[in-house]
Amino acid sequence: MTVTQTLNEGLKRGYTITVSAAELDKTVTDKLLEAQPDVEIKGFRKGKVPLAMLRKQFGQRMLGEAMQDAIDAKMKAHFDATGDRPALQPEVKMQNGESWKEGQDVVVDISYDVLPPIPEVDASKITLEKLIVKADDAAIEEAVKNLAASSQSFEDRKKGSKAKDGDQIVIDFKGSVDGEEFPGGSAEDYPLVLGSNSFIPGFEAQLVGAKAGDEVTVNVTFPENYGAKHLAGKAAVFACTVKAVKEPKAAEIDDELAKKFGAEDLAALKAQVATSLESEYKGASRAVMKRALLDQLDGMVSFDLPQALVDAEAGQIAHQLWHEENPDVHDHNHGHMEPTEEHKKLAERRVRLGLLLAEIGRKADVQVTDQEMTQAVLQAARQYPGQERAFFEFIQKNAQMQQQLRAPIFEDKVVDFIVAGAKVTEKDVSKEDLQAAVEKLDEL
Template identity: 70%
Template sequence: MQVTETLNEGLKRGYAITVTAAELDAKVNEKLVEAQPGIEMKGFRKGKVPMALLKKQYGERLTGEAMQETIDGAMNQHFEESGDRPAMQPDVKMTNDDWKPGDDIEVDMSYEALPEIPEVDLKSVSLEKLVVKAGEADVDEALANLAETAQNFEAREEGAASEDGDQVVIDFLGKVDGEAFDGGAADDFPLVLGSNSFIPGFEPQLVGIKAGVELDVTVSFPEDYQAENLAGKEAVFTCTVKEVKAPVAAELDDELAKKFGAEDLAGLKVQIGERLEAEYAGASRAVMKRAVLDALDKLVSFDLPPSLLESEAGQIAHQLWHEDNPEVEGHDHPEIETTDEHKALAERRVRLGLLLAELGQKAEVEVTDAEMTQAIMGQARQYPGQEREFFEFVQKNAQMQQQLRAPIFEDKVIDYVFELADVSEKEVSKDDLQKAVEALEEE
């Protein structure tokens, strides 16, 4: 086997690989010898079929396998000896298209090598960790919000009109073109006005209505309504308002605390304080993560594989296009061109991605099975009733596994950088932390 370098420019590499006919023939014979003991053929005992006959019978098929294995072996040997790591799958093609048995195999292999990542002194990275303590006012505010979610509704005084946020208890019957339809009727239905749980335009027509009133509510079903026979149709709902109830926040007492799993109100306050500080810590970590990525981006500079840049810029452009055009769910849209802004963002992402991968490899960072299982469970919750099918899908899909593993790996590497960096704490207000988080979203 002969490997000759044909291209070495920047990160681009090219090689001509020659596998001699003798090497290929030896590989085919090796496969035949390996298979011979288990082969039966009429007129011969098992394992006693002559090699020449086996070669005539199976040689052509085994030659194809031998060619692929030999070329793969040559590639693997090259990467082991050169130390190169291809940025993407190498482009491999056979150049002698008129190949016939007895000829050498001529193959061209080209790829872009991953660059050498320079050493980074992580101890030189200075970071500021924003710390927010959950004050009594914050806990009281969260407790009041919690009580509001556990609110009850009490009947307004007789003759009082409904207001936005009230609950009205109604009987209704809906008709399209004068005909009732499935799911268009109910008795004693409790509807919270402003909850947007009914067809758009329905709830506002019940604001300012008193108990005992009967009225027709006319609305149009959305064009994309899930029931095709109703989509875009005008409907008239005959409604009878039976009760009008005002929202009443739950009492801040031990009984409320027990509804949320605490022994008493004091215990619930402790839980709320801990939850708030955990939320603050998560937001603070997001701010510090951006700061460390900015710092690393300034510390390192190295050549980047053009193919990775092009692929990443394309993905960024595609993602941003769909964010700007949320009504387009599929990919049946015009070709999306990448801009200089997309390319600049891609350059940063690829550089930092390669750097974090290198840091993680040297630090022997690994994603555990337990962490992967937790990530899969988190995703599976988005498909209620189909969790088992989702688990099986992930187990069979290496790309999906990588998509779940990548952010976990990145966060563990970031934590590793935090441990080595010079981190100082700064106590700030909740509002200051919120401003810092909003600044991340604006960039």
């Protein structure tokens, strides 16, 4: 088996691996001899099947395995010897793939971008500011009022009152398309909060101003992306009877409200709210400090980037931004999104910082624990109520999804490691100042 270098330009590498026909034949024979004791074929006792018959029956399969094993082994030996770390999975092409016949040498071309040497970073030269916000009485009172509003009840308005946005109306309704009622289009005594946008677009607005006892005909069109395909894009008519109009009534801010949220009394609820607010402030503050850290790191280091990684990241950015601009498109049956220069510049920053953080984490032996991964999977599984078990099984079998969950945990731990060695000063600021700093992140 021979390995010949064919390309060495910047970070690009290319090699040709040749596996001789004799090597392949020997590997196949070794595999057949290893399997022979366990093989049983009609007419022969177990372990007594002749090698020639084994080769005839299993030789082609063994030949394919031998090829793959030989190439994999040589690539591993090559990477061990050179110290190369491919940025992405190497591209492997068999020179004489379709025309290759048994008895010929196997010649394979491999190409890849190597990870570049990454300079050391002196964390002590990094200066950061940690914004500190305390949960003041005004913020706590506002949060408690919001809790009370979320626990609102509804009381009947005076007889003859017209329904307003925010009111709850109780209705009977029957829906039809082309004069035919459809399954799921009818209900009785249905409580609907106007302005909640819980019904088809345009439905609730036509009931504003209605009074108890009114008969209202609501005309709407189902959205093109409606879940029930037989109704998508169809015009529908709903015959509605308004049976009650009720106004919202915020819950009293007292010990009873506190008990609804699991607190012993109002004072305990306010303490819980204060803790929750300060946790929220800390999360926002950390996001601001992390951006400042990444900005400094980006200015501290410079090294060649694997073009394949940059191109892949730029393509992903262009694709993601297109979907954000076209939220109604949920599939990927669309044309190629050509990255702009802005996309490419952002991709270069992300790749550079990603490689830098990965290298710092590798040298510092930063590890994501099994417990942290389990916690991440549990959190992700909450997005699929009732399907948690299936989600867990999916994650267990999908290495790519595991990496997607592991990556942000690893990055945050590396950030914490760098921050621990940096010069960090604390600064007390208002909630409004912190909010402004967070909003600025989206502008950068």
